[in-house]
Amino acid sequence: MSSRTQSHQLSNGLYVSGRLENPPSTPRASTISSRAAVPYTGGDLSKSGELAKMFDLSLSSSSSQPSTPKLPSRTPSLPNSGSGPQPGPGQPPAHPHPSRLSNSGRLSASKKTSGPLHPTGLITSGPLTSSGGPARRPAPPEGGGGKMMYGAAVTNMGKEKERYGMRVSRGVMWVFGIVVLMGLLVGVFLMVAVKKVVILVAVAAVLVPVLVGFGWSYMWRRRAVLGFVSSFPDTELRGAVDGQFVKVTGVVTCGSIPLESSFKREPRCVYVSTELYEYKGWGGKSANPKHRCFSWGSRHSEQYVADFYVSDFHTGLRALVKSGYGAKVAPLVEPATVADVTKEKRDLSPNFLQWLADRSLSSDDRVMRLKEGYVKEGSTVSVMGVVRRHENIVMIVPPEEPISTGCRWLRCLLPMYIEGLILHCEDNQNSDVIPV
Secondary structure (H helix, E strand, O other): OOOOOEEEEEOOHHHHHHHOOOOOOOOOOHHHHHOOOOOOOOHHHHHHHHHHHHHHOOOOHHHOOOOOOOOOOOOOOOOOOOOOOOOOOOOOOOOOOOEEEEOOOOOOOOOOOOOOOOOOOOOOOEOOOOOOEOOOOOOOOOOOOOOOOOOOOEOOOOOOOOOOOOOHHHHHHHHHHHHHHHHHHHHHHHHOOOOHHHHHHHHHHHHHHHHHHHHHHHOOOOHHHHHHHHOOOOOHHHHOOOOEEEEEEEEEOOOOOOEOOOOOOOOEEEHHHHHHOOOOOOOOOOOOOOOOOOEEEEEEEEEEEEEEEEEEEOOOOEEEEEEOOOEEEEEOOEEEEEEEOOOOOOOOOOOHHHHHHOOOOOOOOOOOEEEEEEOOOEEEEEEEEEEEEEEEEEEOOOOOEEOOOEEEEHHHHHEOOOOOOEEEOOOOOOOOOOOO
């Protein structure tokens, strides 16, 4: 029985092996609430006790800098970790983030609240200014004053001629002219020599219908182009392949650069056109070098078009129409008369006088007519061009070669050729558009 292992009973009734040791002089508290609260040192070494000895810190160094304890130099494991050498007095902090907490629980340096912001890699609405904020963009001119000026991203078509018409090669014209001239010479010779006009009548029978056909087609060339656009079937963008010539009809939305009409100041347009016409009578002033008598001539013209989007009615897909940056565009937009000055009506509106003054145009005794057309955001348009696909972006670009309308036999119209991107809008300028 002497070799039996001794055991003792605990206060909770549990028996454990071993000899009972002497109980501690101060019993441990059974609850957390009875424990003594550890005072907050605030970085003061005199209150740290044994903690200061662990880091080999003396009270002499704390008297000079009680708020910034000097820690021993260690090799940092991470560049942004809290360990590592701390800056000495009077030295700038070596860490790029001075607002981090040190190991003692106190801020190692005060946070800067003034000065320019450093680049963070975030996407902003423009370049940063000296104060760190995004640069303000200049506001567009308001009211009726000032001429709108655009950059290279907007196509200026003010001085360009029509992008559609008849195309006959010079070789064919020379051959036809020589044949007609030879026929006339032979006909006149036979009529004088043998008193026969058969050859002359035959030449006239061939020449007159050809000239009438060319004149008729030239006079109704716009109607031939509009008929071609209306009869061309719409194409679904979902099934269009790269390089296919398509016609897309849908609602238009502005691109990165919205336009504004020149006279009425209509905002958020993708195409704007303002033209000033003058009527020339017998001996009147000419609006341009090619102005003929008893006709209207263009004195001033402004036409702009930029890149925009069109949403297909059939599939709902949206395509980017590349009509800016000097692209060739054939607009088919009917302008409306916004100012009409006649001999009987000489009272000019202040807006019209301001518009003329901004462009250094005289307002003397002239018969003038101002027409303005535009395609506003939300209008329904038809765009004809070539499909180009780049990743997930569907684009419509101008075709490289002119497009032929073909012969319109029912209307006796010869083929017309359209150069560039076709933009057709039938909406009236005063009609409501679809809000987008």
